[in-house]
Amino acid sequence: MLEKIKKIAVLTSGGDAPGMNAAIRAVARSCAYYNLDCIGVYRGYQGLIENDFELLTARSVRNVINRGGTFLKSARSKEFRTEEGRKKAYKNLQNSGIDALIVIGGDGTFTGAMKLQEEYNFPVIGIPGTIDNDINGTDYCIGYDTALNTVVEAIDKIRDTASSHNRLFLVEVMGRDAGDIALNSGIGAGAEEILIPEEDKGIEQMLFSLERSRKSGKTSSIIVVAEGEKSGKNIFELAEYIGENLEGYDIRVSVLGHIQRGGAPSCFDRVLASRLGVGAVEALMRGESNVMVGITNRMVTSVDFEVAIKGQRPLDKELRRVLNITTI
Amino acid sequence: MLEKIKKIAVLTSGGDAPGMNAAIRAVARSCAYYNLDCIGVYRGYQGLIENDFELLTARSVRNVINRGGTFLKSARSKEFRTEEGRKKAYKNLQNSGIDALIVIGGDGTFTGAMKLQEEYNFPVIGIPGTIDNDINGTDYCIGYDTALNTVVEAIDKIRDTASSHNRLFLVEVMGRDAGDIALNSGIGAGAEEILIPEEDKGIEQMLFSLERSRKSGKTSSIIVVAEGEKSGKNIFELAEYIGENLEGYDIRVSVLGHIQRGGAPSCFDRVLASRLGVGAVEALMRGESNVMVGITNRMVTSVDFEVAIKGQRPLDKELRRVLNITTI
Amino acid sequence: MLEKIKKIAVLTSGGDAPGMNAAIRAVARSCAYYNLDCIGVYRGYQGLIENDFELLTARSVRNVINRGGTFLKSARSKEFRTEEGRKKAYKNLQNSGIDALIVIGGDGTFTGAMKLQEEYNFPVIGIPGTIDNDINGTDYCIGYDTALNTVVEAIDKIRDTASSHNRLFLVEVMGRDAGDIALNSGIGAGAEEILIPEEDKGIEQMLFSLERSRKSGKTSSIIVVAEGEKSGKNIFELAEYIGENLEGYDIRVSVLGHIQRGGAPSCFDRVLASRLGVGAVEALMRGESNVMVGITNRMVTSVDFEVAIKGQRPLDKELRRVLNITTI
Amino acid sequence: MLEKIKKIAVLTSGGDAPGMNAAIRAVARSCAYYNLDCIGVYRGYQGLIENDFELLTARSVRNVINRGGTFLKSARSKEFRTEEGRKKAYKNLQNSGIDALIVIGGDGTFTGAMKLQEEYNFPVIGIPGTIDNDINGTDYCIGYDTALNTVVEAIDKIRDTASSHNRLFLVEVMGRDAGDIALNSGIGAGAEEILIPEEDKGIEQMLFSLERSRKSGKTSSIIVVAEGEKSGKNIFELAEYIGENLEGYDIRVSVLGHIQRGGAPSCFDRVLASRLGVGAVEALMRGESNVMVGITNRMVTSVDFEVAIKGQRPLDKELRRVLNITTI
Secondary structure, three states: OHHHOOEEEEEEOOOOOOOHHHHHHHHHHHHHHOOOEEEEEOOHHHHHHOOOEEEOOOOOOOOOOOOOOOOOOOOOOOHHHOHHHHHHHHHHHHHOOOOEEEEEEOHHHHHHHHHHHHHHOOOEEEEEEOOOOOOOOOOOOEOHHHHHHHHHHHHHHHHHHHHHHOEEEEEEEOOOOOOHHHHHHHHHOOOOEEEOOOOOOHHHHHHHHHHHHHHOOOOOEEEEEEOOOOOOOOHHHHHHHHHHHOOOOEEEEEEOHHHHHOOOOOHHHHHHHHHHHHHHHHHHHOOOOOEEEEEEOOEEEEEEHHHHOOOOOOOOHHHHHHHHHHOO | OHHHOOEEEEEEOOOOOOOHHHHHHHHHHHHHHOOOEEEEEOOHHHHHHOOOEEEOOOHHHOOOOOOOOOOOOOOOOOHHHOHHHHHHHHHHHHHOOOOEEEEEEOHHHHHHHHHHHHHHOOOEEEEEEOOOOOOOOOOOOEOHHHHHHHHHHHHHHHHHHHHHHOEEEEEEEOOOOOOHHHHHHHHHOOOOEEEOOOOOOHHHHHHHHHHHHHHOOOOOEEEEEEOOOOOOOOHHHHHHHHHHHOOOOEEEEEEOHHHHHOOOOOHHHHHHHHHHHHHHHHHHHOOOOOEEEEEEOOEEEEEEHHHHOOOOOOOOHHHHHHHHHHOO | OHHHOOEEEEEEOOOOOOOHHHHHHHHHHHHHHOOOEEEEEOOHHHHHHOOOEEEOOOOOOOOOOOOOOOOOOOOOOOHHHOHHHHHHHHHHHHHOOOOEEEEEEOHHHHHHHHHHHHHHOOOEEEEEEOOOOOOOOOOOOEOHHHHHHHHHHHHHHHHHHHHHHOEEEEEEEOOOOOOHHHHHHHHHOOOOEEEOOOOOOHHHHHHHHHHHHHHOOOOOEEEEEEOOOOOOOOHHHHHHHHHHHOOOOEEEEEEOHHHHHOOOOOHHHHHHHHHHHHHHHHHHHOOOOOEEEEEEOOEEEEEEHHHHOOOOOOOOHHHHHHHHHHOO | OHHHOOEEEEEEOOOOOOOHHHHHHHHHHHHHHOOOEEEEEOOHHHHHHOOOEEEOOOHHHOOOOOOOOOOOOOOOOOHHHOHHHHHHHHHHHHHOOOOEEEEEEOHHHHHHHHHHHHHHOOOEEEEEEOOOOOOOOOOOOEOHHHHHHHHHHHHHHHHHHHHHHOEEEEEEEOOOOOOHHHHHHHHHOOOOEEEOOOOOOHHHHHHHHHHHHHHOOOOOEEEEEEOOOOOOOOHHHHHHHHHHHOOOOEEEEEEOHHHHHOOOOOHHHHHHHHHHHHHHHHHHHOOOOOEEEEEEOOEEEEEEHHHHOOOOOOOOHHHHHHHHHHOO
């Protein structure tokens, strides 16, 4: 099987993440290094269906390592969820003489690739790229470290105004299913408390913390709220609820939103993306398929897609404790 | 009168702005330079009433020039709006032997200072510090340049994700009464169109621009919306309206919010604040009062408070035209 | 003459500056707006000689406004200094049907354009783009504001380590002929003292300031040194000299170098570049030639090239005084 | 022994690193959390000798998590290398009722702590804080991640000007004994080649790479040079040597210098510092001594000081390969 890989296609799919360009670059450069052809597919699986291909040489990817987003663009494709759509995609891959596909994205992206492998026995490899860091089998996903820095820089700015006015700020960060961003940026930004999907006690715990803080002499506070937290209130309702149940705080809300997805990738994400891009091409050359390349204990590893997408990782209890202790 | 000034108090009031610390520092250092005492008043006019004073030496203000917010803190004081409150404030100033007051803030701040001058003939000088840049008689207010950079950096990040997904983004920026931030950051961020308080045509003009853009081959777009724009819809309703009246766009909203107030000040704002801080002390030494020091045509000038707060400046038509042309 | 302008070429020359891309974009977009053709010339005057031209449409310049450097690239051309070289350049302009040329750069760039005008009566307009801000007839050159922010951010970092170790740092910044960067960044970064080409007293004044500072309780200090200062010593010799003549300081040197030229332009520079790009095209349409468009008192103006390049502006004495006062 | 720990002192020593303040904060907050007293020692071991102590409450460390440098300041102490000096230090610790000492720094710092333990059986724990990342027994040292981002951002700026002018840049980064910064920032910044202490082949390899790059169509290049590389030439001599042995390159040098030590810490470094600060206090409470707390495979661990300082880690060969492949 090894001799078959002569031409590799690469696409990005799902939400974009900083470092995706660095991963595409590493795939294209690895192909050049090993004398393989590299084809860039635009707009994810939709581009696969619409034959939106372009040859990527080593020079095509110059000056992209420092750019946020993905120059191959991303899209969500309904058509690819149909058998018909995948058939078109497979035909296009065949017609272009493409032997294998590298997909960069999250669990939805990997699910699509698994279908292609399953139905057409087409070699596929995944690279985890999502700021939510909610993929199993890798310690880090591309974009996560950058997003944490973006969040922490934003909260640093908010704290300037919070402490100038003795205010309480609720800051909403991304994380529909996982509180990793909230927990880590909460520690990093010196937040008072966090609300995350993994915990239920939520609001009362928070009121208690705020009460304690005020007594200990804090005059301004930041609460980091993951968008997927489970209180049943949106962040503006939460602010109102706290205002009604806690005296003496001037409360404001800030929803960080899409700035969290953009920006020049951190060095960490660039190195991670470069390693995984190289690792994906080399995995294909070794004959691997249906796996995601990831980082475990600082080494590049492969895990089955089934493992990668199998759902939520538990909350890191040590980090939770670090937050509790350092916000005293 | 000149010989009277021996001790100067300084406070910040209203919304905080990056560079306020640099202005306080310049006031304190100027006092040291001219052998005057400098008293910092905490929490604006409320601190004046509550006698929340601290001696500021040249060394008290070390390492503050690069910090956002205001270390003297700011607050809005209802009590100072009463005669009773101002009487207490005046007593406290007298009791501490303070001869003059420098206030850093916007039009509300200056209005307070005018009252003090009016009722007690107390020498007051204003320094314009507000990110909205909505003060007459000065080309620039402290904090405005930094806020523009913050907005433009945020939109640069949003554009990464907008162009990765061929999306249309509505980005809300500050500016309740003036579209300066929206207009300048709109040009700087390469936005497609802006919605500002000074213009009424708003939405239809925008739909037209977007239609034109799509035809000219643009695949993603940014609309900058000042929070005070007059369409009668909030930004989420606007997004819905555009979605209903324009085909083929995937529309998202981002409200930049309080990050616009924070952050390390730009060099421009640090220099501006330093000049105005020095200028304010020197104006007091020359016997001036009831004026704001500002920058006009790159020179430090004084204008009466009445002029400074007299309301909205007209929209800069040349800049409006530059936006129209450069977004073609 | 007005009817002649149908096709405009644009080039960047000399040292690159952040915002040059925004200026090129504004030229290209203005041409599109006014139904003119726009030709980008690569590598400055050398590309003019080598016929290295490319059509710039409104879409060619998408996503460049936020990028440092110049995508048209810059070069210094010895050949263009010869009559022969300029003849080739003129021929190429004629052969491509180009009616006018916009050059973005500094005084060397403008001198080249003047020759073309003089020898071939070819319409030329200049846009000031140089981080040194050493052009007459404009309050600001493109790139200067960004460079100041870069310098101030770098010195903020250096101060972290300076104040952690009670050190004295000499920081070299750009400015071969003018101390504008040193003076403004010196104020902005809270430097102790500056050494600039416009002043001669230099070192002894500095030793005096440092002595005074130490006595007033300062434990760490930053000296900003313009690369063109006139002490006759390079910055490392200066450090040695200070070490020998001043007790108790641990002295370090940092040469900021080329990082000062790069980076995403500030909002100020993007707006400035957009205004001047539009202004240059409109000036050509009005029949102007042999002038530079600049900003004076916040308005776009034109000045003769002779005025623009006529040499050094005097030091801003008010700013010098602000530095002296605020570093007490 | 456990019951003995009632009062813990903390100091920073050696070169400062971003995140040290976050570590001090975590130590102080952990002490507050566990009802221990926390004493901050100024200026490292010198402050221990000079009794330069201050009580740190939970509130003493507010608003420091985002600041570069170390507010406890750092210094190198010759006196502490003498028995006499250490005796004074021990006496001061005893007199203040301090039961244990946490030192934040690199191998020199740990060596000092070992002496104190050895001679006086005084409980000591180390926290690795050094941008060089050259400590054994921990995957990451505090400050390293931030320094990598600083370097990569600086090279991004340099690349703007490099690619505007088709230049070759030699960029010197920190790393006297270890090439980790050069290797990782080299990958992250898309450098052409690196020169590091761990490799000897150096210059000829580099000339070969550059030759290859030019042939493959690259028009500008960045070489990252660790300050401790072994070619026997300084970076300016290197530039000259390359200029003499390679045609057609316009070569420039940039020494990044001390900006690499400063700046607001990255989220990664803040979280790392918070975990290690908590970990150090808890290790003392468990009765550990003479160890460094570090991170191994994402877990907080302890290793003997002997292991931590035992010298150079081997170069990461996978990363070296990633660089070679991605710069093709």
